[in-house]
Amino acid sequence: MKSVNETREPATAPRIWVTTVLFASTALAAVTLVPLYGVLVGFHWYQWLAFAVIGALCGFSITAGYHRLWSHRTYEAHWSLRLLFALFGAAALQNSILVWCSGHRRHHRHVDDNDQDPYSARRGFWFSHIGWMLRDYPSGREDFSNARDLQRDRIVMWQHNHYVPITLAMNLGLPLLLGLLTGDVIGMLLLAGVLRIVVNHHTTFFINSLAHIWGRRPYTDENTARDNDLLAFFTFGEGYHNYHHIFQTDYRNGIRWYQWDPTKWLIRTASWLGLARNLKTVPTMRIQRAMLTMQFKRAEQKLQESNHRESWRELLEKEAQDFSAALNEWKELQSRRYENARERLLAKWESAAIRTRVKELEYSLKMQRKRLQIMMEQFHLCPATAT
Ligand SMILES: [Zn+2]
Ligand SMILES: [Zn+2]
Structure with a gap:
C-alpha cells in the first residue's frame, strides 16, 4: 500500500482552469448570492420545488444512470430511461457518461492505488473530494480502453459528442425557461441552477471522499470504502460503499429492507414498469x-x-x-x-x-x-x- 508521500504523481500538475473556475464560482454564488437574494427579494415555493425536482432527477441520473447502469452494468434500461439519465446527468455537470464511467471503472479496478485510481482516498480528503478534478494529474488522464461497450451505446456517444450544448441547455436553458414561465428568472436561476448544481456536486463528491474515510467495513477491509447510513441518506443510497466495492455488479447498494437506497427502489420500480430488466444481485x-x-x-x-x-x-x-x-x-x-x-x-x-x-x-x-x-x-x- 502506498502512502500519500510515496505517490509518483508530480507535486503540482497543471491547473485545469475551466473546472477550477466553475466549481469556485458556483460554490461562491451558492453561499453569497443565493442567501442575499433570499433576504432581499425572497424565493417562491415553486422555485424550491424546481430545485428539489431537478436536483432529484440529476441525482438519480448519476446514481442509477452514470453509476449503476453505465459504469457497472448492474441492469439494462430502455432507451427512454437512458435518454433521461443522459440529459439530467449532463445537468449534474460531472462530465459526460463516457468520461465519468471510464474513470469510475479505473477507480474500482485500482482502488486506493495513488498512481492509477483517479480519486484515491489515500491522497487525502481534499484530493478525493474535488482536488483530483482541478489539476491535470496523470492518474486522471482519459483512457476509454475500458469503456468499449459504452462507445457502442448511441445515447452515450450522442451525449459525449454534444456535451457542451446539452449541458448549457439543461443548466441555463431549463431554469431560464422555467423562470420566464413563472416570472422570476433570477430567482429560478439561483435555486434551480446554481444552488442545485452545488448540492448535486458535493453530494456525489462525498462518495469519493467521505465514503472512503468515515463508516464501517462489514464486508471487506481490503480497501478504504465504508458503509455510512448518514451519507446514504444524502446520496440516494450510495453511502453503502463498502458493500458496493466488494459486490459492484449488484444493482443494490443498501441490501437490507431498512437501508435507505432510493436508487435501488427506482431501478426496481422501473423494472415493474418495463423500463429496466436483468437486475443483477449477488447470491x-x-x-x-x-x-x-x-x-x-x-x-x-x-x-x-x-x-x-x-x-x-x-x-x-x-x-x-x-x-x-x-x-x-x-x-x-x-x-x-x-x-x-x-x-x-x-x-x-x-x-x-x-x-x-x-x-x-x-x-x-x-x-x-x-x-x-x-x-x-x-x-x-x-x-x-x-x-
Ligand atoms: Zn462504483
Ligand atoms: Zn469508491
Whole structure:
C-alpha cells in the first residue's frame, strides 16, 4: 500500500482552469448570492420545488444512470430511461457518461492505488473530494480502453459528442425557461441552477471522499470504502460503499429492507414498469461469506491482542470449522447445479432440494454471525487476566 508521500504523481500538475473556475464560482454564488437574494427579494415555493425536482432527477441520473447502469452494468434500461439519465446527468455537470464511467471503472479496478485510481482516498480528503478534478494529474488522464461497450451505446456517444450544448441547455436553458414561465428568472436561476448544481456536486463528491474515510467495513477491509447510513441518506443510497466495492455488479447498494437506497427502489420500480430488466444481485451466500470472513478476521485480531485465551480460541476454531464445512457444501451444491443445468439433467424435485439446502446454509451462516457477535461481546466483558 502506498502512502500519500510515496505517490509518483508530480507535486503540482497543471491547473485545469475551466473546472477550477466553475466549481469556485458556483460554490461562491451558492453561499453569497443565493442567501442575499433570499433576504432581499425572497424565493417562491415553486422555485424550491424546481430545485428539489431537478436536483432529484440529476441525482438519480448519476446514481442509477452514470453509476449503476453505465459504469457497472448492474441492469439494462430502455432507451427512454437512458435518454433521461443522459440529459439530467449532463445537468449534474460531472462530465459526460463516457468520461465519468471510464474513470469510475479505473477507480474500482485500482482502488486506493495513488498512481492509477483517479480519486484515491489515500491522497487525502481534499484530493478525493474535488482536488483530483482541478489539476491535470496523470492518474486522471482519459483512457476509454475500458469503456468499449459504452462507445457502442448511441445515447452515450450522442451525449459525449454534444456535451457542451446539452449541458448549457439543461443548466441555463431549463431554469431560464422555467423562470420566464413563472416570472422570476433570477430567482429560478439561483435555486434551480446554481444552488442545485452545488448540492448535486458535493453530494456525489462525498462518495469519493467521505465514503472512503468515515463508516464501517462489514464486508471487506481490503480497501478504504465504508458503509455510512448518514451519507446514504444524502446520496440516494450510495453511502453503502463498502458493500458496493466488494459486490459492484449488484444493482443494490443498501441490501437490507431498512437501508435507505432510493436508487435501488427506482431501478426496481422501473423494472415493474418495463423500463429496466436483468437486475443483477449477488447470491446471499456470498454476502454472508464476506461478512463472516470479516467477523472471523476481527475475532482473530482481538484474540491476538489478548493474553491468549485458549477457551475462546477453541470456540473460535470450532466456529471456523463449521464455517468452512458450510462453504464447502455450498460450493458442492453450486457445482452440482451448474453441471446438471449444463447437461439439462436437473429434475425439478432435485433443483428444489438444492435450493432448500442453500437456504438452510444461508440461515446457518446467519446464526453463526449472531453467535460470533455474542462471543465478541462476552469477550469484551471478560477481565483481561482470564484465560
Ligand atoms: Zn462504483
Ligand atoms: Zn469508491
